[in-house]
Amino acid sequence: NAGVMQNPRHLVRRRGQEARLRCSPMKGHSHVYWYRQLPEEGLKFMVYLQKENIIDESGMPKERFSAEFPKEGPSILRIQQVVRGDSAAYFCASSPRQLPDTEAFFGQGTRLTVV
């Protein structure tokens, strides 16, 4: 059973471009979470999705950021018009059911660099 797959592992974008980060959850998992880790900082929750629904987006910046988890295919975190401050590691996690009485499995992350 493959783990949570994130791609690309590294992404370089120029200021003003769009970044699309993909996350394929573990097989059978319908709950997906996105986290961001800025350089030398802790992990910050961004958004929690269940198939085709956004459950909690309280950690998402109000502008330029969006997330989706379609019925078919991976979850996508989209950042429009990237700025240098978006440079960070973005981690995706999945779980087979709602937390808290189960574990979340994390991917290896996408490291976004904005130049």
Added chain:
Amino acid sequence: DAKTTQPNSMESNEEEPVHLPCNHSTISGTDYIHWYRQLPSQGPEYVIHGLTSNVNNRMASLAIAEDRKSSTLILHRATLRDAAVYYCILRVHAGGTSYGKLTFGQGTILTVHP
């Protein structure tokens, strides 16, 4: 979410047991205690979780105080691969409907010496 307090850093020698403490004095009755760790340049990794009783798995043991205001993650024989940041997280039920936010604090940086 209820707050947790962990030491900033701890050190251990290889093959010795490690006890990582976590205080959570404002824990409520339905809060689960989760532990995750993050190795350098990797994503977080689940370690263990529990509610009231002590828990054991292949990676570690979780000892929960009787009043649940503190817990201890126990690594029985530390290896160099256990060097990581360890996070103690409380995950609450919200209004009877649980949902998925794990709130990571600063964690404890564990250094393991050969």
